[in-house]
Amino acid sequence: MTNEPISDNVLLQVRDLKKHFPITGGLFRKTVGYVKAVDGVSFYIKKGETLGLVGESGCGKTTTGRTVLRLLEPTGGEIIFNDPDLGPVHIEQLHRSEMQIVRPRMQIMFQDPFSSLDPRMTLERLVAEPLRINKVMHGQALRNRVGELLELVGLRHEYMTRYPHAFSGGQRQRIGIARALALNPRLVICDEPVSALDVSIQAQVLNLLEDLQARFDLTYLFIAHDLSVVEHISDRVAVMYVGFLVEMATTDELYYHPKHPYTEALMAAIPKPNPRMRTRPIKLPGEVASPANPPSGCYFHPRCRYAQDICSEERPSLRDIGGEHWVACHFAEELELAGLEAQQAM
Numbered sequence: 001m002t003n004e005p006i007s008d009n010v011l012l013q014v015r016d017l018k019k020h021f022p023i024t025g026g027l028f029r030k031t032v033g034y035v036k037a038v039d040g041v042s043f044y045i046k047k048g049e050t051l052g053l054v055g056e057s058g059c060g061k062t063t064t065g066r067t068v069l070r071l072l073e074p075t076g077g078e079i080i081f082n083d084p085d086l087g088p089v090h091i092e093q094l095h096r097s098e099m100q101i102v103r104p105r106m107q108i109m110f111q112d113p114f115s116s117l118d119p120r121m122t123l124e125r126l127v128a129e130p131l132r133i134n135k136v137m138h139g140q141a142l143r144n145r146v147g148e149l150l151e152l153v154g155l156r157h158e159y160m161t162r163y164p165h166a167f168s169g170g171q172r173q174r175i176g177i178a179r180a181l182a183l184n185p186r187l188v189i190c191d192e193p194v195s196a197l198d199v200s201i202q203a204q205v206l207n208l209l210e211d212l213q214a215r216f217d218l219t220y221l222f223i224a225h226d227l228s229v230v231e232h233i234s235d236r237v238a239v240m241y242v243g244f245l246v247e248m249a250t251t252d253e254l255y256y257h258p259k260h261p262y263t264e265a266l267m268a269a270i271p272k273p274n275p276r277m278r279t280r281p282i283k284l285p286g287e288v289a290s291p292a293n294p295p296s297g298c299y300f301h302p303r304c305r306y307a308q309d310i311c312s313e314e315r316p317s318l319r320d321i322g323g324e325h326w327v328a329c330h331f332a333e334e335l336e337l338a339g340l341e342a343q344q345a346m
Contacts, residue, residue: 010082011219012045012068012187017077019060019067023292035292037063039243041077042318045187050213050220052234052251054227054266056288060243061223062111065189068221069106070099081106083186104134104183111192113172117164123150124160126175130182149178153208170201174208181212189221194229206233227270231255236324239263242289242299245318249325256339259327261304264337298330306335 019038022031037060045051053061066072068079070091079091081102089102110116117126127146131137137145147157153174164172173193180188190209194202210233212218224230230237231251238248239262247260258264265282284303289295295302301311310330318328329335 008082009046010044011047012221013078013080013082014044014068015042015078015080017041017064017067017079018075019063019072020075033292036243036294037291038067038075039291039294041240041243041245043238043245043248045219045221046235047082047186047219048213048217049235050222050233052230052237053221053223053240054225054230054237055240057225058288058291059240060291061225061240062191064240065108065191065221065223069103069108069189070094071108081187100134104130105185106187106189107180107183107185108189108191109173109176109180109193112196113169113176113193114164116176117172119164121163122160123155123162123164123167123175126164127178127182130179134183136183145182149182152181152212153178168201169197170205173197173201173205177205177208177212181216184216185218187219187221189223191223192225193222195224195226202229209233227255227266239266242294243291244299244328245326246300246328247326248318249323253323253325258337258339259321259325259332259335260300260329261306261335261337262300264339267340268338270340298328306331 017038018040020034020036023033023035024030025032041064043051053064055061063072067074068091074092077092081089081091083089083102083105086102091102094102124143124146127149128142131142131145146160150157150159155171155174155178164175167175194205197205206229209220213220222230222233234251236248236250237254239246239254239260241262247254247258247263254263255267258267265284268282286303289299289302295312297312297315301307304311316328316330318326320326321332
């Protein structure tokens with residue numbers, strides 16, 4: 001992506017984001033290499049929309065989300081948060097005192113709703129903690145605000161004195177949602193918020209997230225590996241492979257007209273609702289590349305059935321091929337790939 005000024009309708013712009021973890025070895029624990037968990041990721045999220053971020057486990061999705069919030073310090077790149085009140089803010093350049101001003105406007109929902117809640121704190125203390133730390137309110141006003149937040153997520157006032165172990169997985173995730181919304185954020189990063197829940201509970205939580213988004217004009221970065229869930233909730237979808245985005249487009253465009261071979265393979269792996277429907281999954285040879293020692297050129301080329309010589313020599317950049325459809329493939333315009341509809345018809 002280019003370094004053009006951020007547009008008014010974009011809330012978050014990420015440019016060439018990198019997060020490398022050092023590998024140490026030897027007697028003196030010297031750095032002998034790096035795990036390139038996030039290696040040049042670029043994307044944008046418009047105000048009020050949901051961008052789904054998908055990919056295999058270990059591809060760097062969660063690291064990307066945490067680096068955007070600076071829960072992890074970025075190795076390189078730009079993170080521009082276009083706050084309606086503060087204007088465009090370069091998150092990666094802020095000092096700690098400056099981050100304290102911006103951080104309430106950017107919140108996260110964690111994957112595991114149990115480990116992210118302190119078992120020694122009551123529900124009231126858990127939800128009130130962000131308000132108390134940021135000195136927003138106290139006393140009866142704080143208690144009333146906690147009650148309002150619980151109502152928003154479908155929990156009852158009398159639950160305030162209970163501890164996290166007394167709640168089901170779905171209820172614990174609702175507590176996490178209430179806590180994330182306590183400070184009225186603009187951007188919420190949802191880090192696989194339904195992956196640990198039963199399917200029926202997943203649907204309830206997803207519907208709750210959509211209702212809250214419409215009510216408070218929230219913007220989501222929705223990280224997940226379940227493509228069916230991402231299709232349901234996302235306006236646009238970005239596909240990640242070994243720390244790098246390979247494709248990004250509107251949900252319908254990406255699911256039904258993919259332009260990257262990896263995306264085509266993901267579409268073929270989506271379970272079909274009809275057990276009598278025959279499908280032909282695309283079997284990718286080899287293993288996922290190691291972020292500590294990625295291949296030359298395109299990281300996907302050792303597993304790609306369309307690869308040519310240039311793919312092993314030159315890494316393709318993420319480029320717009322028209323209609324805000326971004327692809328990192330040398331032959332994106334030439335390939336005729338099967339989308340979800342074509343896969344279901346097989």
